[in-house]
Amino acid sequence: MSDKPASFQSPEMRKKFPLHPKHPERTCWGCDKYCADDALQCGNGSGRTQHPAEMLGEDWYEWGDWGIAPAGEGDE
Secondary structure, three states, rough: OOOOOOEEEEOOOOEEEEEEOOOOOOOOOOOOOOOOOOOOOOOOEEEEEEEOOHHHOOOOHHHHOOOOOOOOOOOO
8 A cells, every 4th residue: 555645636626636635625626626624715705615524524535426536446
């Protein structure tokens, strides 16, 4: 198993999306800017978008049709 944090990057995303961030409550996950929760740049007047792990739990990527397979899984 790798020591690198698990992440996912779709073709349309510019930045990697972490599966298990250390402090998801400190970041807005609504776009690929990943702004600090007290310095949102979107300008749409909304609040911080939560990371899926905050709402669905640590195994959030295993449920639904996210199309995410952590490194090492599905390689067989």
